[in-house]
Amino acid sequence: MKSSTPYGLGTPLVVETCQRIKIDDLLKQCRHEFKEAMMTSQLKMMGIDVELIAAETRFNGVRFWFKCPQCERRVGVLFKHPLSQAIGCRLCLNLRYRKQRYKGMIEGK
Template structure:
């Protein structure tokens, strides 16, 4: 069973993606980035060490080295200091979803891909332009299976099943 909603999600923290410094990193061979900010009325100023790895088709990809554990990551999260998600101990939002919420999320994703409006009920719509017939049929069938599970879980919760 997923953790309760009282557990912190990564959405609760400010993010510092390495991509924010892409242009600055193109300039030269950086070993660290200086950060300066205020968090909860307390000023912070320090440097975060960088690492880089070679890409298959040339060039390099830069990574943060977490100031706390030195793990190589692409995003740091602000918990006073910027640290990796492992040091914060927070989960992704999807890890905190209950099983019924996962079903609703999957149904919404399918509806969006098919160009249908949100909601459990839908009419027979046309296949989206450019979508292969077999893909359309597979998504429609999956949507029917997911909505059937949603209805079944709802009825089970209400005690309406025999």
């Protein structure tokens, strides 16, 4: 006995009752997971054990941040202290920009 519907799937269903799998969503998810895996492996190769945080942007993008190992803040740049070899953000390592050293002083010409 042959089914009257194509491919022998039985009674035709409505599209709204089926699970929708969109290629764009799948690609976005794979790109996100791939990026995160690549960055994590790159950090491990450098000998740095730092957690990554993913945050969504306003236009459905993803932005990755470092989690400072000392204060656990979300930062874009981490530093390795030249003397103690500690890794942290600028505030935790008490680092200043060159211009901040002369704040309030009159610079010579």
